[in-house]
Amino acid sequence: MAEYAVELRNVSKFFGSVAAVRNVTLGIREGEFFSLLGPSGCGKTTTLRLIAGFELPTAGEVYIGGELQGDTPPYRRPVNTVFQNYALFPHMTVYENVAFGLRMRRLPENEIRRQVHEALEMVRLSGLERRRPRELSGGQQQRVALARALVNRPRVLLLDEPLGALDQKLRRAMQLELKNLQQQVGITFIYVTHDQEEAMTMSDRIAVMDQGAILQVGTPAEIYECPASRFVADFIGETNLLEGKVVEVWDHHALVLVDGARMVCGAVPEGVRVGQRVTVAIRPERISLHAQPPGPLAIPGIVRDVVYTGADIRYMVRMADRVTVLVRSPNTGNGSTPHFLRNETVYLSWRPESARLLVA
Amino acid sequence: MAQPLRTRRDLLRLLILISPSLLWLVIFFLLPLLLVFAISFGQRGTYGGVQWTPTLANYARLLDPLYLRIFLRTLFIAGTATVLCALIGYPMAFFIATRPARWRNAFLLLLVIPFWTNFLVRMYAWLFLLRDNGPINVLWTEGIHAAVAWLAAAIPAPFWEPLLQATSTPLRLFGTDGAVIVGLVYAWLPDMVLPCYAAVERLDPRLVEAAQDLYATRVRAFLRVVLPLTRSGLITGSVLVFVPCVGAYVTPDLLGGARTVMIGNVIYSQFMMARDYPFGSALSFVLMALMLVATVAYFRLGGEGGRGRG
Numbered sequence A: 001m002a003e004y005a006v007e008l009r010n011v012s013k014f015f016g017s018v019a020a021v022r023n024v025t026l027g028i029r030e031g032e033f034f035s036l037l038g039p040s041g042c043g044k045t046t047t048l049r050l051i052a053g054f055e056l057p058t059a060g061e062v063y064i065g066g067e068l069q070g071d072t073p074p075y076r077r078p079v080n081t082v083f084q085n086y087a088l089f090p091h092m093t094v095y096e097n098v099a100f101g102l103r104m105r106r107l108p109e110n111e112i113r114r115q116v117h118e119a120l121e122m123v124r125l126s127g128l129e130r131r132r133p134r135e136l137s138g139g140q141q142q143r144v145a146l147a148r149a150l151v152n153r154p155r156v157l158l159l160d161e162p163l164g165a166l167d168q169k170l171r172r173a174m175q176l177e178l179k180n181l182q183q184q185v186g187i188t189f190i191y192v193t194h195d196q197e198e199a200m201t202m203s204d205r206i207a208v209m210d211q212g213a214i215l216q217v218g219t220p221a222e223i224y225e226c227p228a229s230r231f232v233a234d235f236i237g238e239t240n241l242l243e244g245k246v247v248e249v250w251d252h253h254a255l256v257l258v259d260g261a262r263m264v265c266g267a268v269p270e271g272v273r274v275g276q277r278v279t280v281a282i283r284p285e286r287i288s289l290h291a292q293p294p295g296p297l298a299i300p301g302i303v304r305d306v307v308y309t310g311a312d313i314r315y316m317v318r319m320a321d322r323v324t325v326l327v328r329s330p331n332t333g334n335g336s337t338p339h340f341l342r343n344e345t346v347y348l349s350w351r352p353e354s355a356r357l358l359v360a
Numbered sequence B: 001m002a003q004p005l006r007t008r009r010d011l012l013r014l015l016i017l018i019s020p021s022l023l024w025l026v027i028f029f030l031l032p033l034l035l036v037f038a039i040s041f042g043q044r045g046t047y048g049g050v051q052w053t054p055t056l057a058n059y060a061r062l063l064d065p066l067y068l069r070i071f072l073r074t075l076f077i078a079g080t081a082t083v084l085c086a087l088i089g090y091p092m093a094f095f096i097a098t099r100p101a102r103w104r105n106a107f108l109l110l111l112v113i114p115f116w117t118n119f120l121v122r123m124y125a126w127l128f129l130l131r132d133n134g135p136i137n138v139l140w141t142e143g144i145h146a147a148v149a150w151l152a153a154a155i156p157a158p159f160w161e162p163l164l165q166a167t168s169t170p171l172r173l174f175g176t177d178g179a180v181i182v183g184l185v186y187a188w189l190p191d192m193v194l195p196c197y198a199a200v201e202r203l204d205p206r207l208v209e210a211a212q213d214l215y216a217t218r219v220r221a222f223l224r225v226v227l228p229l230t231r232s233g234l235i236t237g238s239v240l241v242f243v244p245c246v247g248a249y250v251t252p253d254l255l256g257g258a259r260t261v262m263i264g265n266v267i268y269s270q271f272m273m274a275r276d277y278p279f280g281s282a283l284s285f286v287l288m289a290l291m292l293v294a295t296v297a298y299f300r301l302g303g304e305g306g307r308g309r310g
């Protein structure tokens, strides 16, 4: 068995002078739920289309199951796609839509019937065989698209923002369902989304893309805990990004001067020098607030705003003249985290490892 | 709007609202039609005119093999013209619909510009092109003939002789069924292209990709997805071309010479030359009934698979 279900080696795609995908190298493992995450226009769809064979790379190679694809047409690649707006055939019934791929492969009709019913059962659409796509709700259409692709038992399933057209509640439900389905069938999923929460919820690994390039690949925890760049830190979840200058470096730690406040950072990459301009990234839930300074490194601040969101309380704390940070404090209700009011003076502290120093 | 009419007042209001169009249809469509229908049961007067003694003789006369042949030939010419229009117009619609947006309107404009010229003028232009000493035949008897003669002198071979002979006399283009078909195709092509274009433009290109993603080759994607989804355009276009071709009169008159006669020419001569209004009316009526039946049948045919368009 090949090491990777899908592998891209130095793949670039230009549309005229526009680089939609730049020098992407990526290995997606067998049976993995892999997400391509990035803002709209960053090249996710193009990457997917390069794998499906709808676009050919300007440079680089695409391998599926260890085989170089070259200019293999889409109908000869062992992948199937769930399209962005489903692209169901409007002139065919649900049954005919799902049977399409099997018919093209000329399976015997009784075998087709068996597999179509099995696939429809899997996505819980049994009984709707004779409906037309336009007689179905958005969620049902989505399931038909899924069944139409999965019935072919592809080596890899490509999904392009499959939940994008659904409302929030249905989306949440479908996320879990999709994830379960993937584990059940054991097919490699490559999932495109611009919704970081969705990618975090469902994926085994995520590739964060921006402007055609892949910035970081990792598990949701790795991406969240150890963002490699400012863009990734900002794009994934909420984060405070503070500009400062390094004043001291020791043993993977650094002291950074942020507008007069001295912050200790515990996750410092190699090669950071004193005097360098850097960004400190710190998640709002990793900062704790205290009424009295808990230690010599705590930074004083003034609460400028308090927002009660239910599960937690969000404070905007002015730390120095021009620097305001967001702090998220869990609403435990047992007094383990004190509550503060507007204009109260507080002291901020964090574990040094929670403050990440970013140079990019 | 779609509420049932409950009171007489509602009915009255509706009648008042639709009365202008109703009046128009009655005066300019229904009455003349009834008149034609009535006349078709009359008899030709000795000096033209109509004698109102009811008879079925006009319809009986239609069974004469002469008229049956003309009917069949008319259907053949109109059918061939329609098929040719489809063969040319459908790919043309694809070509236009797949151009970048800013080019599409330019191409559509190019398609209809010739039709700003009077119909008769355009038919005369074809007459000029196709006649024995027209440009096509000049090219044939001079240009191509000279080329063949030159080749024959350079490379001796037995097959030059028949070619030389063939190119020494003009091609018989004008006055044939072929000329009429060419004229009809030229005249009605846009009526095929425009509905096809509308259908092709509505087609979501991602459906073709979806088909290819599901192992359909280009040919099978076309047959299973593209054709069924654009069939409505082909059907509308075919009716729009076929109906006027069946009733064509000017084109066969000008390009068909004295030989080729379509049913439109017969009707014309019955009214204008033979002054046999009753028989002309009977011909007209049967023609209309035939076309009505054919059109309804055709739309039914298309309606089956064409249903369920999103």
Ligand SMILES: Nc1ncnc2c1ncn2[C@@H]1O[C@H](COP(=O)(O)OP(=O)(O)O)[C@@H](O)[C@H]1O
Binding pocket: A015, A018, A019, A020, A038, A039, A040, A041, A042, A043, A044, A045, A046, A047
């Ligand atoms: N067929 C195309 N022709 C020209 N430019 C394209 C084409 N497809 C995509 N692009 C460009 O490539 C970039 C990436 O597009 P896409 O892959 O669709 O992004 P995403 O799916 O992440 O939103 C965009 O700038 C887009 O305008």
Ligand SMILES: [Mg+2]
Binding pocket: A041, A044, A045, A046
């Ligand atoms: Mg996209």
